[in-house]
Amino acid sequence: MVVPDVSPSADTSTVPASPSHGQAGTAMIEFHNVVKSYQGGQPAVENLNLGIDAGKITVFVGPSGCGKTTSLRMINRMVEPTSGTITVGGRNVSTIAAPALRRSMGYVMQSAGLLPHRTVMDNVTTVLRLNRVPRVKARARAAELLDTVGLSSAMGKRYPNQLSGGQQQRVGVARALAADPPVLLMDEPFSAVDPVVRAELQQELLRLQRDLAKTIVFVTHDIDEATLLGDKVAVFATGGRVAQYAAPEEILRAPVDDFVASFVGRDRGFRHLSFHAGTGVPVHPAPSVTLDDGVTTAAGWALAVDAGNRPLGWLAPGSSEPLLPGGSLFHAGDSLRNALDAALSSPSGLGVAVDDGGRVAGVVKAPEVLAAIDAARVSQHNPETQR
């Protein structure tokens, strides 16, 4: 979706839309020897040196108290560094007046941080109005943004307490995007919503980012979220030390030290499968039966499907009931992780593969998924086929 720039020209000069000295892929935000210490305590950030790529999602991940949020907040001067410099688009942020700097960046926080006394519409137009964009123009832009984040413009009249947590977060994202800032700072934005909504919001963010290509700095303590969203992930250890800064596949495949390995967790081998397409897994014809037929008592496991060939559940060998709930589904185009999970979570041991319409395409078997994983591992270490 094309999002036109409506921020007044006076303010676009604060942070250039792209780095003055290069194209996408070069650093938009840079930390140079940044230290943040509070009186009588361990330094929150010891000595941070980091370049954040323009137009990419960079995730700061780490345990509580590792300085990841402090580091994020130093970018828009919500926290001032004790020493060191931070540049955005080549400009030292300490030379830019804090309110102007903040208006030039989107900010999304945990629990959305919406102003409870303002309607959704007024929340979204906040930054535009601060930038003195005329009300009518700001409202038109806000209506467009509500649509972009998947909310009806009728929601504009509501107050934040009338929205669900997920809807509030969407409004938070719309508000951050309103002035079309090149940089988006996101401080654990999805950590207060339930897992189903969180997964939705994560996919929405990825979809938006494909269109908008903002420079996003995203803070989370959830390694799954980090590896899902990040083009690059910085794993923070206590004291604001960046233990590893790399693409998520690399962090899962080759953690640099014990800290990263333990933070990435026990399931990292399994998670790493997310980065391999499941196309190599053989799909076998499904032993499907329709309940309408009244057919049952097959010799082996039978997959019950509805008239539209969508899976309903499994019937144990030789039985017509009860219908056992199926496992996770392996959609066309999913990763090896989904394929393996489909097989392991199915009562029959056969993972149900479905096409884009949700119709049964066949079944996959765990041993064959493992074989495909082996094949993927071989190709990973063959430079010619490396992604």
Added chain:
Amino acid sequence: MEWFLANVPQVLSLTGSHLVQAVVPLVLSVIIAIPLAQLARLNKGLGAFILSVGSLLYTIPSLALFVILPGILGTKILDFANIVVALTIYAVALLVRSTLDALNSVDDGVRQAATAMGYKPFQRFLAVDLPLSVPVLFAGLRVISVSNISLVTVGALLGIPSLGFFFTDGLQRNFPTEILVGIVGTLVLAMLMDVVLVLLQRLLTPWLRTRPTTTAEVAA
């Protein structure tokens, strides 16, 4: 009742002066207490000082204050100004504390969000802190409004016109009906003021009238 009906013009005129002497200090105290409370919030040492001065002022007996003030202000003993200034002092003394509580009741996350959006400090105070502190602020204001209405009657001892006149006059003439009219009038006035404040608060906090996850009501 007959006495009341025969004296309606006097009752109304005294109610009018009573109202002026109670409402003007209320408005002035809001204007004075809000900046003081914000100062107290920003500077803890100054805050402690402001609050203790407030408590100290509140301990001065009202009659004494009414008598002293003309000397200090150079006003005549019967001027409304004495009552207005005295009640403003009491109201500010109470309201600084409620306003401080009110400002502290604003969620820090919301404050930070507003700052992160790019509000300048004073802009944020007017646009975010103040509106969100209205519910707690009005709780304090309602107490002060009632207390003002009752304190105004004390001025009658000096001859300053208010519904308190019916107390002193009724007592001198040993005429309980008149005293009763004074009491009922004062009570009705206090309740009416309270209703006005409640309505004003509802007007200022439209977001609190909405129930979660229902369609926004059309503002009446």
